[in-house]
Amino acid sequence: MGFEPPQRLVRALGESYGDAAAADWLARLPALTEEALSATGGPAVERVAAPGGRSSLVLLVTCSDGSPAALKIAPPGAAPELERAALAHWNGWGAVQLVAAGPGALLLERLHPEVSLRSLPEAKALLEAAGTVRRLWVEPPAGHGFETVAERTGRRIEPMRACAAADPGLEPLVAAALAAREELVAHSPELLLLHGNFRQSKVLAGERVPWLTVGPEPLVGERAYDLARLVRDRVEDLIASPGGPVTARRRIKKLADSLDVDRERLHGWTLFRAVESGTRALTAGRRQEGELSLELASWL
Numbered sequence: 001m002g003f004e005p006p007q008r009l010v011r012a013l014g015e016s017y018g019d020a021a022a023a024d025w026l027a028r029l030p031a032l033t034e035e036a037l038s039a040t041g042g043p044a045v046e047r048v049a050a051p052g053g054r055s056s057l058v059l060l061v062t063c064s065d066g067s068p069a070a071l072k073i074a075p076p077g078a079a080p081e082l083e084r085a086a087l088a089h090w091n092g093w094g095a096v097q098l099v100a101a102g103p104g105a106l107l108l109e110r111l112h113p114e115v116s117l118r119s120l121p122e123a124k125a126l127l128e129a130a131g132t133v134r135r136l137w138v139e140p141p142a143g144h145g146f147e148t149v150a151e152r153t154g155r156r157i158e159p160m161r162a163c164a165a166a167d168p169g170l171e172p173l174v175a176a177a178l179a180a181r182e183e184l185v186a187h188s189p190e191l192l193l194l195h196g197n198f199r200q201s202k203v204l205a206g207e208r209v210p211w212l213t214v215g216p217e218p219l220v221g222e223r224a225y226d227l228a229r230l231v232r233d234r235v236e237d238l239i240a241s242p243g244g245p246v247t248a249r250r251r252i253k254k255l256a257d258s259l260d261v262d263r264e265r266l267h268g269w270t271l272f273r274a275v276e277s278g279t280r281a282l283t284a285g286r287r288q289e290g291e292l293s294l295e296l297a298s299w300l
Contacts, residue, residue, distance in 0.1 A: 005057055006057075008051045008053075008054060009054060012054035013026065013055075013075070016077065029073070033059070033073060036071060036102050039100075039101075039102025040071060040105060041063065042064065043062055043063045043107065044062045046059075046060040046062060049070065049113055053215060055215075056075075056080070057072070057074075059073070070110050070111070072108060073104060080104050082145065082146060083215075083216055083217075083218065085218070086146070089140070089141045094132050094135025095136060097109040097212075108214075111204040111206045111214065116201045116205070117129055117201070118201050122237075125233075126251070126254070128210075128211050129198075129199075133226060133227065133259075136194070136213065137192045137193065137194065137226070140192070140220050146193070146218050147219050148220055149219060149225045152219050154185075156276050156280075157181075159280065159283065160174050160177070160275065160276055173294060176275075177274075177276065178272075180271050181268075184272070188221055189262070190221075191222075194220065194223070194225060194226040195217070196217035196218050196226070197215060198213065198216075198229055224261050224265040224266040224268075227261055227269075228266060229273055231248070232270065232273075232296050244296075244299065248296060248299050252266055274297035275297045277290075
C-alpha cells in the first residue's frame with residue numbers, strides 16, 4: 001500500500017522519538033498498515049486523514065458491513081495499548097467507540113475530524129467541553145496499568161529545570177510551577193481515570209451523540225489535572241486580548257465552579273502544565289508556541 005504520511009505527523013515523530021527512530025517506523029508503516037487491516041477485520045481503505053494527528057497515522061476506512069470507521073496506527077511510544085484500555089473502559093461513554101484492535105492499531109467509530117469544539121464560539125465550546133470531559137472521569141478498571149499524575153509529571157521535572165538553566169530568565173516561573181506540583185502531589189483528593197490531553201480540538205462531532213473525545217493519553221489522578229489543559233485553549237486569542245489575564249483567571253473560576261473542582265488546585269495544575277508545555281516547546285524549537293504558554297503562565 002503506497003501513501004504519504006502527513007508532514008505534520010512526520011515532524012512530530014521526529015521531535016518525539018528522534019529522526020532515526022521516526023524514519024525507521026515510517027519505513028515500516030506500509031507493512032504495519034497491512035497487519036493492522038488484517039487484525040481488525042480487513043476494512044477497505046478510503047484515504048489518509050489529513051492533516052491528521054501528531055502521534056499516529058489515521059486512515060479512513062469502510063468495514064465489511066459497510067459502516068465507516070477510522071483506523072489508527074501508532075508507534076509503541078504512543079502507548080496504544082493504554083489508549084485501547086481506556087476506550088474499552090469508557091465503552092463509548094463520552095469517548096469514541098472502540099470497534100476492534102490489533103498490535104499498535106485501533107479501529108474506531110468514524111467521527112467528523114473537520115468539526116471540533118474549536119469551530120464553536122468560545123462560551124459554547126467551553127460548555128460542551130465541560131459536559132464531555134465529566135463523562136470520562138470514572139473509576140479506573142481493576143488491575144489497570146495506567147500511570148499516575150505524580151509519575152507522569154515527575155518525569156518532566158528535569159527537562160523543565162534544564163530549560164531554565166539554559167535560559168535563566170525562566171527560572172522563577174519554572175520554580176513556581178515545580179513548587180505548585182510538589183504541593184499538589186503531596187495529597188491527591190481522588191484517583192479517577194483521566195483523558196490526559198483533553199482540549200477543544202480533541203472533541204469531535206459524531207453521529208451517535210453530538211460530541212465525543214478522541215486521542216486520550218490516559219492516566220489516573222484528580223480531575224483538576226485534566227481540566228488544566230482546557231484552561232489554556234485558544235491561548236493565542238487570550239494573549240491577543242487586552243483583558244487576557246483577567247479572562248484567564250475568570251476561566252479557571254468558571255470551569256472549577258461548573259465541574260465542582262477545587263479552584264486553587266485547578267490554578268496550580270494550570271500553572272504547572274502551562275510552564276511544562278512552554279518549556280517543552282522551546283526545547284523542541286517551537287518558540288512561538290512556547291512563549292504563548294509561558295506568557296499565560298506568568299498571568300496566573
